[in-house]
Amino acid sequence: MATEYRYDVVIVGLGPAGSSLAYLLKDTGLKVAGLDIADFSRVWGKPCGDAIGKGHFLETGLPLPKGEAMMQIVNAVDIYSPSEEVKIRLSEPEGGFMIDRNKYGLQLLEEAEKSGVDVYLNTHALSPIIENGKLAGVYAKKHGEDGDVYIKFYSKIVVDATGSGGAIKRKLPSSWPVVEPLKPTDSAVAYRKIVELDYDIEEPDVIRIYINADIAPGGYWWLFPKGRRIANIGIGVQRGRGYPHPRHLYEKYLSRRPDTGRVVRLLNEAGALLPTRRPANTIVWDNFVSIGDNAYTVNPVHGGGMGYAMTAAMYAARGIEKAFEKGDYSVETLWDVNLGYMRSTGAKQAGLDILRIYLQTLTNEEVEWAMRNGLANVDSLVEASTQGEIRRLNLTLLEKAKVLAKLLGRPTKLMELLVVAEYMSKVKKLYYEYPENPKDLAKWVDRVENLYREYKTRLGVDW
Ligand SMILES: Cc1cc2nc3c(=O)[nH]c(=O)nc-3n(C[C@H](O)[C@H](O)[C@H](O)COP(=O)(O)OP(=O)(O)OC[C@H]3O[C@@H](n4cnc5c(N)ncnc54)[C@H](O)[C@@H]3O)c2cc1C
Structure with missing residues (x-):
């Protein structure tokens, strides 16, 4: 027998999208649960370049990364031509940050928990609960020291923030327009290492992007300093066109270069998929909201998805609050989330x-x-x-x-x-x-x- 819990909102996935939403809903008086398959050490654990513009925090009202979560201020981006002889420097007045994702994610979740959001880590969402043709909650398995516990999380609104895997969305009836598969060529696979280098990086406040179709076909490779000696170095490659995996390209091209190959210590390495397209056609349906990579809210040119995930969470929070004010959780009421996102960030994203x-x-x-x-x-x-x-x-x-x-x-x-x-x-x-x-x-x-x-x-x- 599964345990049953009842909430107003269940957020599945507590990465940038889900934990931002948990944070933004924390003072609304709604009964909110957030679940993630990860444990504390893996919160926001998806591999990433870790760079984010300050403007996203200012736009959404999410707190700026502080303490150990903020590793390096970013003042400019250098873009290199394939020969690396031409460099264009883009400096944005607001600048940005290189963050420690795990620390920032925990910062958000702690604040949300303090205000009454229930956070369930080590909790694997298995499937949506659909009753009488309506989405009624999420069926999950919580892993504990005494074994696994099965839980039915009933809620008025389910939010899928599980990234491109789409743990919930993927299992909804395919006739719901919110189910929209991702074409491989509209996505990238990216692989990155976080390394300690044996030299001091000049201008650690400048992140570097290299355009080179041999090293990063359909994408780019990057070196993002996280302080003087630590760097996040990676390659993103377009999927669906038969290009080699970026891990092989990394070993072939970057592991012996003087700037990327002089590694004292490998701190982490991993790869993952990311959508690089316009947003999903709709990010809401009856009793359902989808945000972040799950809703393809990512900048298609540079693949930055943390900021747009936060923006999508902001519109989701507003739409969800309104739905509870009206006591109506249908797609018609939740449509405001679409109107908010699509007519602003969504339009930029499509361009x-x-x-x-x-x-x-x-x-x-x-x-x-x-x-x-x-x-x-x-x-x-x-x-x-x-x-x-x-x-x-x-x-x-x-x-x-x-x-x-x-x-x-x-x-x-x-x-x-x-x-x-x-x-x-x-x-x-x-x-x-x-x-x-x-x-x-x-x-x-x-x-x-x-x-x-x-x-x-x-x-x-x-x-
Ligand atoms: C190598 C690489 C470099 C990148 N560089 C940058 C960058 O520099 N800047 C930037 O802004 N973006 C970057 N991105 C994109 C960015 O990482 C994503 O857009 C962002 O993490 C999306 O956040 P999300 O919350 O939507 O999804 P995710 O970060 O994928 O979070 C989803 C969460 O859902 C949880 N989950 C999944 N399935 C289940 C389940 N069944 N049950 C419970 N929980 C589940 C996961 O554990 C995870 O915590 C990069 C991506 C890659 C792959």
Whole structure:
């Protein structure tokens, strides 16, 4: 016999998405439970580059990482061309952090627990409980010293924050529009090591991104300092196109380089999958909310998912509170979560997805040429990566003339760039027009899918 508990909200998965939501719901008076299969030492344990912009904390009201959770302030990002001869420095005024994920995750959960959220670690969510066709809770197994205990967590709302594995979502009826499989080419596999180096890293407040299609096909590789001697070094590779696993590429290319190979101590190594696409078409259904990697809320260009997971949690918290005020947990009421996310961050994310697809078609030679010739100009890059749109090239007239002359020498590239800019702006517009209610979702999805088909045909992309 399983033990039964009753909650208002059960959050499954306490990584960046789930624990942010637990934190944001802590003072609402709702009875909230959070479950994770991990123990304390593995909270937020998914391998990650550990870099996050400060803006995400400011936007969501989540606490800044402090003490041991904050390992290094980040003031700039250097992006290297394939030859590494061209470097573009992006410095954002707000900056960011390299964090200790586990410590920050525990910081959030402790605060949530103090305010009455029940946290169940070592608890494996096995399946959704569906009664009379409605989602009614989660069936789970809690691992304890005296053996396993089976628990039925009944709740008005179930939140799936279990990452791309989708422990709950994957087992919902496939006719629910919230169930939307991830295409391999819309995801990446990334592998990283955290190492102690035998030299002092210059400018530890600068994280480094290297674009090189041999080392990181369809992605990039990175060196992110976590202090003077510790670095998070990794490779992300697009899935579904037959590329080698990034672990092999790491051994082949990075283990002997003078900057990445001089390792005194290996502190951790692991790899994982991450979605790199626009958000899922809907992140809510009756009695159900999905956030974080589970809802594909990730920046498709750089794969950063912690910040967007927090943003999705923020909209989820608002929508859930409203549902309890109304006493209605249907998709119609929870739809506010979609409206909040899709018309803001979701629109940016979709714009970036259009850019991501284009970037994945470029050869090393093309990237080198673009970076040498100022096409990947600082302003346009910053704007594209933060707004999901290339609208303004903030160049002087002379610079503009030079860029144009270069582009005219490569008319195909000029055409492609115009197509990319056009579709980035079109897809954003579609997301701003995200349907007011669920009955118009299918029509809207058709429009988005047609736009993608058209775009890919124009670029000659067949994946
Ligand atoms: C190598 C790599 C580098 C990355 N670098 C960065 C970076 O520098 N910056 C950045 O912002 N993002 C980065 N990302 C992406 C980022 O790690 C994810 O987007 C982020 O962790 C998503 O958070 P989440 O809470 O949605 O999912 P997750 O972090 O995957 O958390 C899901 C949680 O659910 C739990 N869970 C799963 N199944 C069950 C179950 N059945 N029952 C109970 N619990 C369950 C897991 O234990 C886990 O705690 C990187 C990803 C990878 C793979």
